[in-house]
Amino acid sequence: MTDIERPGLRRTLGPVALCLYGLGNILGAGIYVLVGEVAGSAGMLAPAAFLLAGGVAALSAFSYGELAARYPVSAGEAVWVQEGFGLRRLSMATGLFVATAGVTSSATLARGFAGYLQVIWPVPDAVVIVTVVLALGALAAWGVSQSVRAAGALTLVEAAGLVLVVAVAGAALLGDGVAASVEVPPMPDTSGWAAGLATGAFLAFFAFIGFEDMVNVAEEVRDPQRTIPRAIIGALAIATLLYMLVVTISVLTVPPAQLAAEGAPLAAVYRRAGGDVPWLLAAIGMAAVVNGVLVQVIMAARVVYGMARQGWLPGRLARVHPRTRTPVAATVLVTAIVMVLALAIDLGGLARITSFLVLLVFALVNIALMCIKRREPLVDGVRPVPLWLPGAAAISALALLAAALAGIAG
Numbered sequence: 001m002t003d004i005e006r007p008g009l010r011r012t013l014g015p016v017a018l019c020l021y022g023l024g025n026i027l028g029a030g031i032y033v034l035v036g037e038v039a040g041s042a043g044m045l046a047p048a049a050f051l052l053a054g055g056v057a058a059l060s061a062f063s064y065g066e067l068a069a070r071y072p073v074s075a076g077e078a079v080w081v082q083e084g085f086g087l088r089r090l091s092m093a094t095g096l097f098v099a100t101a102g103v104t105s106s107a108t109l110a111r112g113f114a115g116y117l118q119v120i121w122p123v124p125d126a127v128v129i130v131t132v133v134l135a136l137g138a139l140a141a142w143g144v145s146q147s148v149r150a151a152g153a154l155t156l157v158e159a160a161g162l163v164l165v166v167a168v169a170g171a172a173l174l175g176d177g178v179a180a181s182v183e184v185p186p187m188p189d190t191s192g193w194a195a196g197l198a199t200g201a202f203l204a205f206f207a208f209i210g211f212e213d214m215v216n217v218a219e220e221v222r223d224p225q226r227t228i229p230r231a232i233i234g235a236l237a238i239a240t241l242l243y244m245l246v247v248t249i250s251v252l253t254v255p256p257a258q259l260a261a262e263g264a265p266l267a268a269v270y271r272r273a274g275g276d277v278p279w280l281l282a283a284i285g286m287a288a289v290v291n292g293v294l295v296q297v298i299m300a301a302r303v304v305y306g307m308a309r310q311g312w313l314p315g316r317l318a319r320v321h322p323r324t325r326t327p328v329a330a331t332v333l334v335t336a337i338v339m340v341l342a343l344a345i346d347l348g349g350l351a352r353i354t355s356f357l358v359l360l361v362f363a364l365v366n367i368a369l370m371c372i373k374r375r376e377p378l379v380d381g382v383r384p385v386p387l388w389l390p391g392a393a394a395i396s397a398l399a400l401l402a403a404a405l406a407g408i409a410g
Contacts, residue, residue, distance in 0.1 A: 013221045015231055018214060022235035024155030025210030025295040031162065031243055032266055032285045033112030034206055037348055039251055040260025042200025045193060047248045049200030050207065054240045056400050057208035059393035060362045061236050062385045063369050064212055065229030069382040070372070072224035077212070077365050078307055084368025088312075094364055095307040101357040102300030103334060105209060106133070106293045107341035108350035113289040115263030115347075119282035129342045136290065137335030140297045141321075141328045154291035161284030162242045165266055169249045169273035195406070202404030206351045207243065209358050210295070211236045225381050297334055304330040359401045366394035 013021070035046070042049040067080045078095030082088065110133055114125040211232045221227050250259060250269045262268040270281040305327035308318035321328045341350065369390040378384060 036265035039256035053204040116285040158288030172273040198403035366390035
């Protein structure tokens with residue numbers, strides 16, 4: 001069968017569905033799982049760590065919006081780096097970084113799911129991870145419209161869970177409950193606050209991962225030049241607002257050291273604030289984590305599919321099933337790797353690997369955009385960002401990466 005005869009991906013996603021897809025990926029990626037890890041590193045500076053990480057992500061979001069409008073294809077980052085640098089090996093490495101980040105992110109979240117399930121039902125982690133990853137891999141292979149509809153529904157659930165935490169814990173802090181019985185922990189000492197903030201922001205950056213994955217379903221989006229940039233900015237803005245509210249309330253409700261020790265941190269905040277049904281927040285947390293795993297599996301499979309279409313991976317991975325119109329072989333491969341990593345590496349280690357890879361990709365993508373804009377400043381139908389913006393985005397990504405590595409080494 002020739003490339004012309006092979007079935008292609010189906011354009012079924014509009015702006016609302018795409019925004020919910022991206023928002024679900026962002027929200028599910030970190031706030032339910034990593035708020036405790038960030039608090040353990042940054043202490044009472046955890047909200048500042050999230051704000052710093054969000055700023056780094058926002059700079060690159062605008063670059064991603066322009067690049068997705070210029071080149072609306074799967075495996076977008078690899079293609080953009082190829083367009084910017086013209087170096088095949090670097091482009092292949094970028095695509096592999098993106099796919100690996102998606103896989104490690106899915107594995108991180110699969111482990112987080114087990115932590116929330118423990119609140120309701122004590123089941124061995126290995127059993128939980130295998131069951132969840134296999135089920136979501138099957139859903140991702142079934143069809144993108146079905147997967148994104150499921151992700152959209154789960155996004156509304158996880159957003160409602162964050163609002164519930166803010167409402168219950170916020171009311172307790174303003175009343176005579178938690179505020180009267182919990183002392184606010186001290187700020188980090190002057191010798192360690194910078195390292196703690198850098199490490200916390202590095203981990204918090206994981207919570208903003210997701211908007212960049214929206215470009216990897218570009219071939220399944222209607223009117224991608226207009227839809228993708230708007231959906232990216234909208235999803236990131238909503239997520240940042242929710243994060244700042246939730247993290248600030250969390251560290252005021254539960255001391256950071258205690259929060260860091262919790263397997264289901266937001267369930268602990270809800271319970272400490274007087275929430276009378278802790279299993280409800282645990283169930284919402286599981287829904288959020290499931291959503292994050294699902295959209296990351298979809299993304300990683302599309303990157304593998306796109307790279308195979310470019311001839312950078314075996315051609316079998318570029319095959320699209322004639323009935324489901326999804327890259328089934330790529331999805332099966334991604335699902336298997338997610339399962340192995342989730343069983344082998346702890347949550348914090350997986351999150352650090354993911355953040356490292358994504359920050360590196362951000363730097364490469366932004367530098368590539370600068371090269372592209374110098375050659376071709378304007379393209380019909382594409383709203384350009386100023387040339388300084390991708391430069392600032394690349395510098396901020398590398399600076400956060402360097403500061404975090406220095407903090408971890410120290």
